[in-house]
Amino acid sequence: MGKLYLGFDAGTQSVKVAVYDAAWKCIASCSKPTTLGYPNPGWVQMDPNEYFNNTVECMKQCAREIRSKGYDPADVAAIMGDGVICGITGVDEDGNAVTPYVNYLDSRTREDAEAINAKGLDIWGRETGNPEANCMFPALFARWFLKNSEAFRNRGVKFVHNAPYVLMHLAGLKGRDAFIDWGAMSGWGLGYRVMDKQWSDEQLRILGIDRKYMPRILKPWDIVGGLSPECAAATGFAEGTPVCAGAGDTMQSMLGCGVFEPGQGVDVAGTCAMFCVATDGIVPELSRPGSGLIFNSGSLPDTYFYWGYIRTGGLALRWFKDSVALKNDDPKYYTRLSEMASEVPAGCNGVLFLPYLTGGMGEEDEASGCFLNLTLDDNQGVMWRSVLEAIGYDYMEITDTYRAAGVPLRRLTVTEGGSRDSLWNQIKADMLSSDVVRYRTAGGAVVTDCVFAALAAGDVKEVRPALEKTITKDAEYAPNPENTKLYRNLLEKKKQLVKTDMKAAFHTLRQMKKFN
Numbered sequence: 001m002g003k004l005y006l007g008f009d010a011g012t013q014s015v016k017v018a019v020y021d022a023a024w025k026c027i028a029s030c031s032k033p034t035t036l037g038y039p040n041p042g043w044v045q046m047d048p049n050e051y052f053n054n055t056v057e058c059m060k061q062c063a064r065e066i067r068s069k070g071y072d073p074a075d076v077a078a079i080m081g082d083g084v085i086c087g088i089t090g091v092d093e094d095g096n097a098v099t100p101y102v103n104y105l106d107s108r109t110r111e112d113a114e115a116i117n118a119k120g121l122d123i124w125g126r127e128t129g130n131p132e133a134n135c136m137f138p139a140l141f142a143r144w145f146l147k148n149s150e151a152f153r154n155r156g157v158k159f160v161h162n163a164p165y166v167l168m169h170l171a172g173l174k175g176r177d178a179f180i181d182w183g184a185m186s187g188w189g190l191g192y193r194v195m196d197k198q199w200s201d202e203q204l205r206i207l208g209i210d211r212k213y214m215p216r217i218l219k220p221w222d223i224v225g226g227l228s229p230e231c232a233a234a235t236g237f238a239e240g241t242p243v244c245a246g247a248g249d250t251m252q253s254m255l256g257c258g259v260f261e262p263g264q265g266v267d268v269a270g271t272c273a274m275f276c277v278a279t280d281g282i283v284p285e286l287s288r289p290g291s292g293l294i295f296n297s298g299s300l301p302d303t304y305f306y307w308g309y310i311r312t313g314g315l316a317l318r319w320f321k322d323s324v325a326l327k328n329d330d331p332k333y334y335t336r337l338s339e340m341a342s343e344v345p346a347g348c349n350g351v352l353f354l355p356y357l358t359g360g361m362g363e364e365d366e367a368s369g370c371f372l373n374l375t376l377d378d379n380q381g382v383m384w385r386s387v388l389e390a391i392g393y394d395y396m397e398i399t400d401t402y403r404a405a406g407v408p409l410r411r412l413t414v415t416e417g418g419s420r421d422s423l424w425n426q427i428k429a430d431m432l433s434s435d436v437v438r439y440r441t442a443g444g445a446v447v448t449d450c451v452f453a454a455l456a457a458g459d460v461k462e463v464r465p466a467l468e469k470t471i472t473k474d475a476e477y478a479p480n481p482e483n484t485k486l487y488r489n490l491l492e493k494k495k496q497l498v499k500t501d502m503k504a505a506f507h508t509l510r511q512m513k514k515f516n
């Protein structure tokens with residue numbers, strides 16, 4: 001019945017495995033949740049073997065499913081997976097974990113990051129595009145393991161990410177065979193030369209990490225081995241099925257969202273919005289201390305992107321629905337709120353929401369959340385639209401940062417839960433003066449993995465044309481120039497309020513908190 005391809009996404013909250021055919025139709029899929037552990041305040045760690053075991057169980061279920069549909073698991077031409085770019089574990093000679101898997105949610109290295117940044121070294125920005133250490137960088141987790149893990153000091157031979165850990169075990173590889181693809185390599189944050197796609201001996205020396213612990217760097221579609229006899233028996237797939245080197249989840253999601261060229265962006269409109277913009281390399285104006293942006297290499301050659309978090313993101317939206325509208329048990333109430341807000345003109349007749357529900361940042365560290373300019377004529381629709389616009393003003397500021405550095409944002413792809421709201425998408429288009437596109441399959445990291453598996457198997461010659469077949473446009477939103485001009489004027493007023501007019505008020509409000 002033709003060739004098949006197996007991909008998996010080893011994410012923070014779950015492992016998803018799927019099998020696609022050559023027409024990029026999903027034939028089978030399965031997912032299993034992962035477990036997060038919190039052994040100490042600020043610590044977050046996981047069991048890397050859970051990732052492997054979940055993958056095996058999901059593969060077994062997929063094998064059963066494709067058989068029931070008349071397919072043969074032996075028709076799978078290659079196996080490819082992606083995983084978290086900011087997270088590592090240490091392995092021994094046999095390739096087994098001797099440390100927990102620690103990822104970007106962990107903050108145990110915060111003081112170490114501050115100490116590194118206090119040195120003011122410029123090598124980080126020059127070679128990685130990341131001018132400052134961040135406590136979520138694997139480079140800092142490696143330093144922590146070397147200082148604090150007796151098991152790693154005694155038996156550790158390599159550091160690996162979660163997807164390579166799974167792929168190594170599927171292929172029956174040893175610790176010395178550890179690998180990482182060139183995109184996930186940039187997830188280390190520090191310790192490498194991003195444009196050369198090589199580890200940096202000078203950075204590793206400064207970091208105190210012996211190069212012998214670093215995995216070899218491969219292309220995502222390089223074949224590292226074949227499915228081992230043990231894993232073939234456990235999963236139901238054929239022994240010797242080629243296993244690829246894997247990729248980073250963010251990189252694969254961007255490709256799955258149709259981002260192939262510099263100047264295109266992706267808004268991951270989830271609980272904490274992630275705003276990524278593709279570039280053709282390091283942009284010095286963006287790779288400066290204090291920018292708040294992270295720079296990474298993509299999965300394909302000569303592809304790069306910056307990303308940052310939008311303050312509060314979807315948290316403010318969920319807060320309003322659950323705590324203000326008191327509809328925490330009604331997920332469909334978002335639709336009702338947007339219906340009401342669609343009757344409200346752009347700018348909310350001057351009503352402004354300041355989304356600092358978890359406090360401010362930088363010079364506005366004392367800022368707090370509040371609604372301003374409300375009257376008796378205003379209702380939930382007005383308040384909801386003002387919350388959407390408040391987040392949009394943060395989008396405008398980060399977009400201004402990109403554009404001031406010469407990175408045009410011509411098109412923004414939206415994905416995740418917030419992308420289903422057409423009003424929200426139109427507001428983004430107006431505020432950012434950019435076309436906003438939504439795809440039915442946006443964020444398809446697993447199908448992207450399967451396309452890479454087909455490339456490894458020699459069944460496709462180029463990734464982009466194949467991926468374009470998997471992406472179906474669902475909706476497109478063009479900016480309204482009048483609204484764009486209005487929002488630009490209101491942004492300047494909002495900046496004046498937050499940075500100047502309300503600074504004393506925020507300080508007084510902070511003092512009032514102390515009385516409770």
